[in-house]
Amino acid sequence: MSIIAENIKYVYSEGTPFVTVALDNVNMTVEKGDFLGIIGHTGSGKSTLIQLFNGLEMPAEGKIIVDGVSVGEDKKKLKNIRQTVGLVFQYPEYQLFEETVAKDVAFGPLNLNLSQDEINSRVKEALELVGFDYNKIKDLSPFDLSGGQKRRVAIAGVLAMKPDYLILDEPTAGLDPAGRNELFSQIKKLHGKGNFTVVLVSHSMEDIAKLVNKVIVLYKGKIHMKGTPKEIYSQSEELKRIGLGVPQIAEIVLELNKRGFNIKNDIINVEEATAEILKEIRRRKNV
Amino acid sequence: MEDNIIKIENVKFKYGKEDNKYAVDGVSLNIKKGQFTAIIGHNGSGKSTLAKLINSILLPTEGKIFVKGMDTSDDSKLWDIRQTAGMVFQNPDNQLVATIVEEDIAFGPENQGVEPSEIRKRVDAALNTVGMYEYRRRPPHLLSGGQKQRIAIAGILALNSDCIILDEPTAMLDPSGRVEVMETLKKLNKIGKTIVLITHYMDEAVQADRVVVMDKGNIRLDGTPKEVFSNLDAIKKFGLDVPQVTELAQVLIKEGVDLPSDIIYVKELVDLLCQ
Numbered sequence: 001m002s003i004i005a006e007n008i009k010y011v012y013s014e015g016t017p018f019v020t021v022a023l024d025n026v027n028m029t030v031e032k033g034d035f036l037g038i039i040g041h042t043g044s045g046k047s048t049l050i051q052l053f054n055g056l057e058m059p060a061e062g063k064i065i066v067d068g069v070s071v072g073e074d075k076k077k078l079k080n081i082r083q084t085v086g087l088v089f090q091y092p093e094y095q096l097f098e099e100t101v102a103k104d105v106a107f108g109p110l111n112l113n114l115s116q117d118e119i120n121s122r123v124k125e126a127l128e129l130v131g132f133d134y135n136k137i138k139d140l141s142p143f144d145l146s147g148g149q150k151r152r153v154a155i156a157g158v159l160a161m162k163p164d165y166l167i168l169d170e171p172t173a174g175l176d177p178a179g180r181n182e183l184f185s186q187i188k189k190l191h192g193k194g195n196f197t198v199v200l201v202s203h204s205m206e207d208i209a210k211l212v213n214k215v216i217v218l219y220k221g222k223i224h225m226k227g228t229p230k231e232i233y234s235q236s237e238e239l240k241r242i243g244l245g246v247p248q249i250a251e252i253v254l255e256l257n258k259r260g261f262n263i264k265n266d267i268i269n270v271e272e273a274t275a276e277i278l279k280e281i282r283r284r285k286n287v
Numbered sequence: 288m289e290d291n292i293i294k295i296e297n298v299k300f301k302y303g304k305e306d307n308k309y310a311v312d313g314v315s316l317n318i319k320k321g322q323f324t325a326i327i328g329h330n331g332s333g334k335s336t337l338a339k340l341i342n343s344i345l346l347p348t349e350g351k352i353f354v355k356g357m358d359t360s361d362d363s364k365l366w367d368i369r370q371t372a373g374m375v376f377q378n379p380d381n382q383l384v385a386t387i388v389e390e391d392i393a394f395g396p397e398n399q400g401v402e403p404s405e406i407r408k409r410v411d412a413a414l415n416t417v418g419m420y421e422y423r424r425r426p427p428h429l430l431s432g433g434q435k436q437r438i439a440i441a442g443i444l445a446l447n448s449d450c451i452i453l454d455e456p457t458a459m460l461d462p463s464g465r466v467e468v469m470e471t472l473k474k475l476n477k478i479g480k481t482i483v484l485i486t487h488y489m490d491e492a493v494q495a496d497r498v499v500v501m502d503k504g505n506i507r508l509d510g511t512p513k514e515v516f517s518n519l520d521a522i523k524k525f526g527l528d529v530p531q532v533t534e535l536a537q538v539l540i541k542e543g544v545d546l547p548s549d550i551i552y553v554k555e556l557v558d559l560l561c562q
Contacts, residue, residue: 042433176329205462247531
């Protein structure tokens, strides 16, 4: 079970002077159970790519195959694919519209011909998954919530569809650090539950480093790098060249090494950095 | 000349008449001319509401706000206030109005009836200041996020605003776009503009002269970045974070490394460790 992108090409504004190749020769696989991060500069094609994953956009060339089914080949199957691949857009809170939180989350499942009991239990489960107390939140108006709470309600709306793949486009843009940590710990928990697959598009190198087990770097519509967070973030010069960065902790290690420290260059979290720096300081004292 | 360009006097604000909760609950804050202030706080702490109050988009339920001596609840001063304190919002796509960059920047001064020759001068100067002159004939929607935000900032510069208030201007930007915007803000601050930056990024807040921490509609901490971020426990209590470098320094101190407790810059820590 996987999402496979085969030789994808996507072109915007074809036939106008503004014609832009947004994606070119993209080949990749999201395996079931992956926690995949996609990074890239603004306009690198990240959002286009994930919209291809559930058939919102169709490639000009190439194929997207979700669990063995080629997206778009059979229009009737699109509905299934969109349920399998749940997509949370940037600023999903702008899509909230119902009178109460519970009604808003129920909107998707209501269109699936489910029994009222099943819908209620899905709504409850989805709201709890994103960290809410169901009884406290269900009757509130979504518009009375804070930005971070609205965001979580919107994500619950997608989770209530029980997708196998959850794709999040910049889910924490505009959230405060606590909201960010809260949302990510919920997503991490979700991912920990068996066969759930998460694809995270983010500009936060710190978040990507903390969460994912695979990273894809897009640059000008092409896959520029692939690897584990450690493999990717040890190449800080290259990342900067293409408009990205490294987590601040990797920056510190890089600077220390420039000044004569001898620390592994693939450090991406504070714990590892502490251990390495202490080792180096002790080594220096003993010399 | 008044030293404080923004004076906030015991301001309370609630959105609905029946609301029993104040979004801003008794804030007093003075901002000096030429100061670069960062306001941080969790979602719903009242930061954005406060920004909108300064800009007279919202009016205080109680208390007074003065922008360059003008009362924000004085209707006749509305346009002067907004010209003095211009605002940049989070989403660059929601604030550009024209189809060509230079026309977008001219939009503000045109509405004020500024002479065309003067508009030309201001637009060119603003574009140069934000480093976007060569893009003046491009359509804004084909620019990157960081470039769009710089255009939005240029639009305020063209109004000859003394003060720029930015509500999370980098939330949607990639790392290089964030750097572009921060560099632009520091440059503007150097030429004397007062900057009020609302942000969730601690690495941006440490670049300001002053950091104000809001929680539950009120100001909880106020000081230099060093004073504020060395207060690790308080920062975490208010749902915020410290830069990774501060976190690392604190752990090293616990492990017995001799370091000061107020490290907030990468260079600082590297210099100290390499001594």
